[in-house]
Amino acid sequence: MGKHTEVQSHRACTIGLPNGLLYAHYQVLWNSFFAGVGLQTRNSGPTNREILELGNECSIDETCLSAKLYLGHVRSLLGTCDYILVPRINSWGRQRDMCTRFASLYDLVCNTFRDSGQKFLSCNIDAGKKLTEESAFVQMGEELGFSKKIAENAYHQAKKEDENQWKLRLRKEEALYREKGIKVMIAAHSYIIEDDYYGKPIADYLRSLGLIPIRADITDRKEALKQSLKVSPTLKWEWNREIIGSLQMHREQIDGIVLVSAFPCGPDSMTDEIVSRHFAPLPVLRLVLDTQTGTAGIETRLESFADILSFQKKGGLAQ
Amino acid sequence: MMKRQAYLGIDIGSISTKGVIIDEKNKILASAYIWTEGDPIGASKKLLHLLEEQFDKEHYQITAAGTTGSARKLVGTMIGAGTVKNEITAHAVGTTSLHPDVRTILEIGGQDSKIILVENGVAVDYAMNTLCAAGTGAFLSSQSKRLGIDVEDFGEIALHSQRPARIAARCTVFAESDLVHKIQMGYAKEDIVAGLCQAVAENYLNNVGKGKKILSPVVFQGGVSKNAGVVSAMKKALGCDILVDENGHLMGALGIAILAGRSGSIQEFDFSAEHAAFQTREVNCGRCPNNCEIICVYRDGKLIDSWGNRCEKGALRAEK
Numbered sequence: 050m051g052k053h054t055e056v057q058s059h060r061a062c063t064i065g066l067p068n069g070l071l072y073a074h075y076q077v078l079w080n081s082f083f084a085g086v087g088l089q090t091r092n093s094g095p096t097n098r099e100i101l102e103l104g105n106e107c108s109i110d111e112t113c114l115s116a117k118l119y120l121g122h123v124r125s126l127l128g129t130c131d132y133i134l135v136p137r138i139n140s141w142g143r144q145r146d147m148c149t150r151f152a153s154l155y156d157l158v159c160n161t162f163r164d165s166g167q168k169f170l171s172c173n174i175d176a177g178k179k180l181t182e183e184s185a186f187v188q189m190g191e192e193l194g195f196s197k198k199i200a201e202n203a204y205h206q207a208k209k210e211d212e213n214q215w216k217l218r219l220r221k222e223e224a225l226y227r228e229k230g231i232k233v234m235i236a237a238h239s240y241i242i243e244d245d246y247y248g249k250p251i252a253d254y255l256r257s258l259g260l261i262p263i264r265a266d267i268t269d270r271k272e273a274l275k276q277s278l279k280v281s282p283t284l285k286w287e288w289n290r291e292i293i294g295s296l297q298m299h300r301e302q303i304d305g306i307v308l309v310s311a312f313p314c315g316p317d318s319m320t321d322e323i324v325s326r327h328f329a330p331l332p333v334l335r336l337v338l339d340t341q342t343g344t345a346g347i348e349t350r351l352e353s354f355a356d357i358l359s360f361q362k363k364g365g366l367a368q
Numbered sequence: 369m370m371k372r373q374a375y376l377g378i379d380i381g382s383i384s385t386k387g388v389i390i391d392e393k394n395k396i397l398a399s400a401y402i403w404t405e406g407d408p409i410g411a412s413k414k415l416l417h418l419l420e421e422q423f424d425k426e427h428y429q430i431t432a433a434g435t436t437g438s439a440r441k442l443v444g445t446m447i448g449a450g451t452v453k454n455e456i457t458a459h460a461v462g463t464t465s466l467h468p469d470v471r472t473i474l475e476i477g478g479q480d481s482k483i484i485l486v487e488n489g490v491a492v493d494y495a496m497n498t499l500c501a502a503g504t505g506a507f508l509s510s511q512s513k514r515l516g517i518d519v520e521d522f523g524e525i526a527l528h529s530q531r532p533a534r535i536a537a538r539c540t541v542f543a544e545s546d547l548v549h550k551i552q553m554g555y556a557k558e559d560i561v562a563g564l565c566q567a568v569a570e571n572y573l574n575n576v577g578k579g580k581k582i583l584s585p586v587v588f589q590g591g592v593s594k595n596a597g598v599v600s601a602m603k604k605a606l607g608c609d610i611l612v613d614e615n616g617h618l619m620g621a622l623g624i625a626i627l628a629g630r631s632g633s634i635q636e637f638d639f640s641a642e643h644a645a646f647q648t649r650e651v652n653c654g655r656c657p658n659n660c661e662i663i664c665v666y667r668d669g670k671l672i673d674s675w676g677n678r679c680e681k682g683a684l685r686a687e688k
Contacts, residue, residue, distance in 0.1 A: 097656065246678075322579075326579065348454075349438075352457075353456035357494065360491060
């Protein structure tokens with residue numbers, strides 16, 4: 050991995066944040082960290098068709114839709130900022146791995162855009178090598194020319210802000226379980242369900258059908274990791290464990306599950322299968338997204354799933 | 369004299385367009401089944417004409433209309449249907465009205481296939497093929513062309529085979545190369561045809577039917593259910609009897625007619641859409657980077673509906 054030794058003049062420096070993959074998890078932490086050290090950030094904005102096409106052009110065919118979109122976001126930021134942040138996260142600890150996509154992300158981006166002259170900033174988290182989140186942020190700060198102390202302070206401040214905001218979001222999401230109506234948990238990675246072009250329309254459409262969609266990924270993460278072991282004692286992917294644990298915690302409070310994957314990748318195809326079997330007889334709908342821009346197929350599936358749930362609740366077929 | 373109420377249901381699929389008119393007791397008063405031929409509007413007009421010919425206008429008045437199938441929205445707009453619903457719900461409603469004890473509905477259509485599980489007359493679970501159309505009617509008809517056989521004769525030929533050839537059916541492209549290979553190796557035509565039917569059944573059960581408990585009574589529908597070879601392969605694979613209704617192809621249309629009737633809103637339907645000129649136009653919105661493709665539908669030159677826009681910026685209003 051390339052190391053940037055050059056020290057930038059801090060005031061003028063802008064960090065580009067591609068709005069894909071890790072952004073959904075890290076936006077608060079990143080934005081407050083960079084604000085804490087006095088740097089500006091620049092977001093690539095919501096996914097749209099232009100970004101999809103940009104990403105599609107520089108990706109191999111057989112890869113995850115979210116990874117294609119990510120490259121599109123990176124590409125749209127090229128040349129507009131001093132650094133583009135592309136983190137590398139390998140693992141958080143034992144049985145807390147990330148999908149290989151996240152371990153390879155930095156190298157993949159640097160290589161894809163090697164002729165662009167753009168500088169990339171990494172944030173390397175790898176429990177196996179004793180690289181914690183804190184050490185990764187401090188290293189990132191040092192790479193940008195800040196002292197260890199400044200970086201440490203900014204990290205702690207940002208972490209506090211992140212935890213506070215997360216608590217608020219969690220409280221709001223958990224209130225949905227107490228609402229009256231047909232409740233459907235959307236089991237999808239945050240980067241899918243928060244995507245403006247692909248994920249958000251799914252939740253919006255479910256809402257327009259009169260259902261209450263609840264996100265499985267907004268959950269008490271610690272408890273979810275613990276609960277996931279009841280479903281599968283060997284599952285090793287951090288985010289899939291969070292989602293499965295969250296489903297386990299709330300299974301009695303919901304009427305159905307919608308699984309949304311961006312690609313039948315290793316982690317998702319395995320967890321989707323576990324979910325369909327483990328949570329039966331709870332109705333489960335599996336959706337796999339692709340680069341197609343038409344929404345008709347997805348709508349047909351969601352609408353019929355909503356029909357099944359509401360007929361079941363009424364105890365009769367469209368009576 | 370008070371006319372009796374009747375309901376119209378149209379199911380516009382990728383390959384065929386089906387329509388029924390039923391009375392209040394779900395009895396079929398008129399029905400028609402034609403090819404869509406890539407022209408859902410033209411096919412629907414033709415269908416309306418065929419239905420009108422059979423329909424007893426003196427004693428009945430259509431008070432509700434519904435559309436289903438992949439062109440449900442377009443044709444729903446065109447005929448002013450009060451009920452526009454997905455084909456899964458329509459099939460479940462149609463089938464359970466005729467077979468109240470059904471537990472599993474298998475459906476293989478022109479471009480997609482689905483399985484619906486029913487308990488006490490209520491659909492409880494379903495699955496649909498994912499993105500590709502492997503193992504559907506489209507696959508069979510393209511292979512029948514390659515073999516120089518009419519797709520209608522496919523089933524009959526398959527039944528003559530003693531030893532069906534093994535054909536990989538996971539992917540249409542692989543299946544096709546496997547098929548060509550087997551032809552060149554000198555396999556008998558009926559064995560290849562039977563092999564294809566078997567491949568379709570297995571592909572369906574391994575993909576769409578994966579992980580689903582298939583309980584009998586089983587009803588098999590969709591265009592492919594007319595193929596005796598696939599029916600026999602499906603029976604063998606499932607180890608139980610399968611019911612193929614002679615009206616199986618009309619279930620979606622029947623279901624949507626029933627749903628339209630139950631919707632409670634009364635809207636008298638005449639057949640005027642049959643003679644109106646409909647036009648669709650695709651416009652690229654261009655008001656934001658999404659550049660949505662918006663479909664506009666015109667009746668006699670007047671915009672009656674549009675869709676495809678992801679946000680309000682692309683909303684086009686119908687002319688009153």
